[in-house]
Amino acid sequence: MSQGTVIVAPGLSSFLKSLKTTPVEPSVEHFISLLKRRQIRNSRPCAIATTALLLRVVGEFKGRDAAKLVKRIREVGRQLTSAQPREVVVGNIVRRVLGLVREVVDENIDGETNATSDPGHPAPAQHDSLHRPLLTSSISQYSPLKHAAAEPMDASFQSEATSDSGDISKRPPLLASHTSYAASAGTGLTQSLFGIFSQPETPSASNTPTGQQSPIGKGMLTSLNLERLTDFSKSNTNFDLKAEVMDGIRELQDELEQSDDLIAANALDHIHSNEIILTHTASTSVQKFLLAAARKRKFTVVHAETFPHDHTATHGILLTGKKRENSTVDEADWKPLIAAGIEVYVIPDSHVYAIMSRVNKVILATHTVLANGGLVAAAGAHMIAKAAKNHQVPVVVVSGVYKLSPVYPFDLDELIEYGDASSVVPYEDGDFVDKVDVEAPLFDYVPADLVDLYITNLGGHAPSFLYRIVADHYRPEDITL
């Protein structure tokens, strides 16, 4: 760590502070070391740090070559994800930013290809599934989600949003694509099912489908994409790639900041008077969600304390409304549920099944949501979801879209992190530790069929619908970093 500032307690806030004064390379190194030492951990801090870092990376990028920018971001992304593969959110943010660059490029290139494309060719560029490949292409055009995101926020929450919330609709193409349905019908031709009919992009390669053949799993830019990106940077000089991408990243930061409030805006639809709500672990999203409901309604919360790794945080959030040292949230806004007049019962995890028959709804926080609708959440979540299933209690998961990952749970063991076993049995207890293996997994994988509903900052979705949100937010070519 070579930055000039003195680090008092390394973590998110010290990193963000040092980012202002340190050049990019040492900052990347700094972030990597923080990730490795778990001094920045959990989804939200990781997401905030990653966006801030990428903003710097893009800001210091020299030149206007989009292909090089993509390569650069990818390079940083790869370093970060390999530093801490289990913080999936880091990879998500990197992919979002890559998608941003591509979107900016696509938007600016569209007008050009139409003007310059060879008139002898029957299938023009926007006709080609290679152009904006696969699922993403046409879906994102008329996705109702985009419009949902563009809608003005609930007035009561708008006041709380710390940032200028007008920003969210300032730049339409990203979060709030105002493409009308009529316009999208034209691009509706770009359909993956028609993939085999599409014209090859380069006229010379008449009989080899260049793009289609290149395996997507390779993780490199396809030659075609590179070609297009460089072509583009040559042909177009009068638009500011960097500025647009940076604007996009700032929008992403706004999204991170506001996602909890947007989620909480749904609370009154889901929590009714006199219900008994079961939740577990300490989560800002869930806390805000419940608080939003508590403003209008009286209900009861049963809180499973998530022993051993999260119970202090859980107790903290119940007592003061805050996790121990969360510097990113607005301090004034925080009060515990009990202060809002909500009756709260804390139970040990082992009581979950016993109490489930009286519970009306389970609300879970999550670490990561996966593309198939499953989720990785604090240990105990699987048991709670199973118990809920057994009692036919609906399970609602609240999560920002930034936690939604295009990753498939190919190997569950890779996703589950094991923590410090000394919180279960202290190391002083030598006899015990010698003779018995103690394990303390931090996370659980909850399969999709145990979840009834996801509430994200875009609204409520069934688990089977998540594939589409994934397709809306990530480009297929970026899925493997």
Next chain:
Amino acid sequence: MDLRTPTTEKTSFPAFDIVSTYRTILASDPDLTMPVAAIEALVEAIANSTVNTVAETLDLLTYHTEILKSSIPNPISLSAGTDLFQRYLVTTLNRPASLNLGPEDDFRAIRNHLLSNGRLFVERAKASREKIASFGKHFIRDGATVLTNGGSRVVGALLRRAADSSTMRFKVIYVTSPEDCSDAQGGNKIVADLRAHNVPVATIPDSAVAYSLGKVDMVIVGAEGVVENGGIISRLGTYQMGLLAKSKGKPFYVVAESHKFVRLYPLSQFDLPIDQKVLDFKVAEDVKKPNAEKLTEDEGVADLNTFTTTHLRAADAVDFTPPDLISGIITESGVLTPSAVSEELIKIWF
């Protein structure tokens, strides 16, 4: 329809013979799937015609499609291809503005494009298989045991791809088809191929699926058609594998190219638009009767029509696996949940 061999068919039609073209195309390339062969045959039909208006082309297509569909006993998979092609033509021809061409010669241009790129479609279709393989190989983890069935070429490609990466060691349990089934050969080939790649393969009969399931980590099957609700139509026995896998909590993945998506909405096994005699109730007297009349019922086998046998026999029958049994459908456009299928289809048709 009476029974004909491909050679007699060729001579019996002075005009363009779609059926024999289709069969020749299928026979010429063992890697070809039915929908793609059907598309190729239709392109050929357009090439051999003198149509030069949109309406004429569509009429011609409908006509040939009907002949083609009625000529084989199980047209589900085939109709995915013909429908897709027809729909593609309708959308492109009706929207000349979407092509960057002069207003008057768009039809000729699209026709030329189709004719000159007939081969390209096939290449693409085959390429999509490789693409699926590259998606799907991530599903197979080190030390996993995979249960599969049928002679699906996509599944074969996927497993081969996984086997090629040297770091992975996985085992395959292969549910063999009955000897008299048309894809038994394909299955044997896949098994031999995998064994040649040093993948340990165990072959079991249908009846041993439940028994072996305890040792299985995941089920991967191919499909003849993927229907609108996300279910699949596949070789008889796939449904029971799906049911068993579900009951044991094993993930059940389907690999299929997206040109196999077909507009059908079967609700049960008996809704399929084909006539298959799986349940053949008999009393003693029926058994004694000579089964001469059976010859006239069906003709052709489900897939490669190079055999001389011409029944859609019980061994070649298909069943319908409902979407709730399927964990994911691996296509060349990514891994879809069953509910994504209808969206893909809706995008094309509406």
